Amino acid sequence: MFQVLRNDRAVTASALLIARGAIALYLVELVGNLTRPRLLPDEPSLSIFYKMPSDLTEMPGFSDSFEKLMAMPSAVFWTVLAGIAAGVLIQLFVAVTRQPDRRAALLTWVTLGLLLLPFGLIPLVVVVEYFPLTLACLPSTAFVLLLLRSGVRFARVPLAALLAAFGWGALIVFGLGRAYTGLAFATISGYMIPKDYLHPAGGDLDLSQFLRSMYRTIDLVIVHLGVVNALVVAAGVLMLLLLFRHRITDTVTGLTLGAAVGLGYSFVESILFIKIYGSFGSILGTTGGFEYWIRQSIGLLGGQVAFGAVVGAGLTLAARSQRRVLVASAALVAAIGGATATETLSGWLSGRLAGQVDTGSALDTLVVSPLLWLLPQLPFIALAVMLLVLGLRERAVTLRAAAASEAATGHLAITPAEELVLISPTLRLWALVRTWRRHGRGTALHLHRLQTAQLDLASWRAQNDPDLEAQGDELRTRVLQLKNVRAVVGS
Numbered sequence: 001m002f003q004v005l006r007n008d009r010a011v012t013a014s015a016l017l018i019a020r021g022a023i024a025l026y027l028v029e030l031v032g033n034l035t036r037p038r039l040l041p042d043e044p045s046l047s048i049f050y051k052m053p054s055d056l057t058e059m060p061g062f063s064d065s066f067e068k069l070m071a072m073p074s075a076v077f078w079t080v081l082a083g084i085a086a087g088v089l090i091q092l093f094v095a096v097t098r099q100p101d102r103r104a105a106l107l108t109w110v111t112l113g114l115l116l117l118p119f120g121l122i123p124l125v126v127v128v129e130y131f132p133l134t135l136a137c138l139p140s141t142a143f144v145l146l147l148l149r150s151g152v153r154f155a156r157v158p159l160a161a162l163l164a165a166f167g168w169g170a171l172i173v174f175g176l177g178r179a180y181t182g183l184a185f186a187t188i189s190g191y192m193i194p195k196d197y198l199h200p201a202g203g204d205l206d207l208s209q210f211l212r213s214m215y216r217t218i219d220l221v222i223v224h225l226g227v228v229n230a231l232v233v234a235a236g237v238l239m240l241l242l243l244f245r246h247r248i249t250d251t252v253t254g255l256t257l258g259a260a261v262g263l264g265y266s267f268v269e270s271i272l273f274i275k276i277y278g279s280f281g282s283i284l285g286t287t288g289g290f291e292y293w294i295r296q297s298i299g300l301l302g303g304q305v306a307f308g309a310v311v312g313a314g315l316t317l318a319a320r321s322q323r324r325v326l327v328a329s330a331a332l333v334a335a336i337g338g339a340t341a342t343e344t345l346s347g348w349l350s351g352r353l354a355g356q357v358d359t360g361s362a363l364d365t366l367v368v369s370p371l372l373w374l375l376p377q378l379p380f381i382a383l384a385v386m387l388l389v390l391g392l393r394e395r396a397v398t399l400r401a402a403a404a405s406e407a408a409t410g411h412l413a414i415t416p417a418e419e420l421v422l423i424s425p426t427l428r429l430w431a432l433v434r435t436w437r438r439h440g441r442g443t444a445l446h447l448h449r450l451q452t453a454q455l456d457l458a459s460w461r462a463q464n465d466p467d468l469e470a471q472g473d474e475l476r477t478r479v480l481q482l483k484n485v486r487a488v489v490g491s
Contacts, residue, residue: 011242012108016091018235019115022176023084025228029183036190047186048077076121080179083114090114120171122178123268127170133271140296141267144305148256148263152392153425153452154399155248155459157256161240165257168236169264169308176232177265181225185217188224192217219344226339229304230311230332233261237312246465248398251313251391255384258312262304269304270295290365298370299377303342306381307335313387334380341376349375399423399455402462413479414454422454450482 033047044050090111094104127134149162193213237257241249273295278288295303314331318324349372357364374381403419414422421427428451436444457475460468 011245012105014242015112015239016108018239019087019112022232022235023115026080026176026179029180029187032187033183036187039190039193046077047183048074050186073122073125076118076179079118079121083118087111087114116172116176119175119179121175123171123174126268126272130271130275133274136292137267137270137274137296140300141263144263144300145260148260152252152256152395153428154395154455155250155253155462157253157260158244158247161244161247161257162260164243165236165240165260166264166267168240169233169261169266169304170268171264172236173229173232173261173265174268177225177229180228181221184224185221188220189214189217192220222343223336223340226336226343229265229339230307230335233258233265233308233311233335234315234328234332236261237308237315241316246463246468248395248459248462249316249319250395250398251316251387252395254312254314254316255309255388255391256312258308258310258315259305259384260308261312262306262308265308266295266304290369293365294370294373299374302374302377302381304339306377306384307338309384310338310380310387311335313384313391317387334383338377338380342373345376346373396423398462399458402458403454406458406461411476412483413457413476418454422451422458446482450479453479453482 030046034045036047090107093099094107099107145162145166149156149159237254240257241254247253270291274288274291277286277291311331311334314334315328318327318331321327350369353368353372357368400423403414403422406414407416407419421431432444432447432451435447453475457472457479460472460475
């Protein structure tokens with residue numbers, strides 16, 4: 001797929017295929033929900049129209065928070081259906097009238113928006129309604145985005161791609177995941193919880209059997225959410241790799257994009273869970289502050305960020321492997337397993353330690369609970385780190401070849417002496433430190449800009465794409481201009 005999709009028409013067609021797959025899966029979930037066994041006599045045909053009992057709706061924020069966690073608001077449901085209908089009509093119009101390629105591509109992207117963006121209303125409501133929590137989560141999230149942007153300077157992911165990946169995770173992955181899983185929860189419950197448990201012959205609720213069935217239902221729902229999230233993350237990474245295919249797309253690129261997608265999802269999820277646990281800490285056994293500590297501090301680079309990184313790196317590895325399906329499937333299985341383990345094993349481990357550590361104590365808050373949450377993730381975090389290290393080693397070889405090739409042209413944008421510093425992150429950092437000490441902050445910043453421009457030029461050289469020849473001249477001119485600026489400042 002990565003090798004043959006080389007024109008915009010093919011890219012838009014692939015993006016439309018992804019959107020159609022997402023809608024087809026949603027329709028399958030709808031059919032399953034419509035045909036599920038009913039547990040209650042007054043249960044509606046679609047579970048999203050179910051009204052919470054009056055004793056629960058009277059609890060401030062409970063019904064609202066539950067709806068945002070697992071269900072799709074009815075207004076969003078009708079918006080999704082309207083978007084699907086409008087998208088189908090637009091595609092029929094394009095097919096019948098045979099629009100020019102440019103206009104057809106524009107209408108295709110409009111169709112994509114109509115099909116997918118209505119699902120984004122679910123997380124958007126969370127972000128806007130709980131705006132103070134959104135502001136509280138922004139600094140840590142921005143820090144990780146900055147780390148993903150600046151952590152790798154050679155062939156770094158474009159800012160537009162990084163923001164698009166974050167938006168895909170925050171809006172589409174979270175929205176689709178909640179829409180799918182909200183329907184699946186009622187469907188699975190209908191099959192896993194027989195009516196006899198709720199309405200036994202003796203008239204008393206068979207509580208033990210009911211709880212066992214409910215636990216099995218929740219386990220299956222967690223697996224379902226992990227599968228859906230991994231698939232939608234993979235779809236977003238694939239789409240972005242296709243859109244930015246003229247850039248270097250190696251393991252580091254896929255890993256960075258996948259991590260950004262996971263960060264977007266984690267951002268909205270953190271807001272929602274902090275709100276829920278903040279409102280019902282006495283019932284659920286924890287607090288909003290603890291959730292913030294776990295999700296936006298100690299575990300900021302874990303969870304969905306790490307799982308998304310594994311998916312993204314796996315997809316780019318699959319693109320260059322002879323066993324593409326096997327490698328891509330392994331990455332998806334790893335992400336699904338990690339997400340499922342995080343939600344299930346951490347709770348199980350916590351239950352085993354119940355009574356041995358005082359709940360809410362400093363030891364529990366700072367050490368035990370974070371460790372129990374991170375422990376199931378450690379193998380997957382280690383896998384992501386290993387893929388990053390291997391990707392950086394491979395990229396270092398590419399940088400050396402590209403810098404040597406540019407230095408050999410004689411354009412003076414990269415001289416042989418500068419090449420030796422440019423290919424070594426350690427020497428680049430040392431050059432900045434020495435420049436700061438000798439000539440001050442201003443000259444060091446200009447050197448940083450020069451190195452960045454030279455790395456961008458080397459990245460263009462490594463792409464070896466004849467369609468981007470004019471871009472090389474622009475990058476080379478930029479480097480020469482910065483060299484003149486540095487000479488003036490340092491004199």
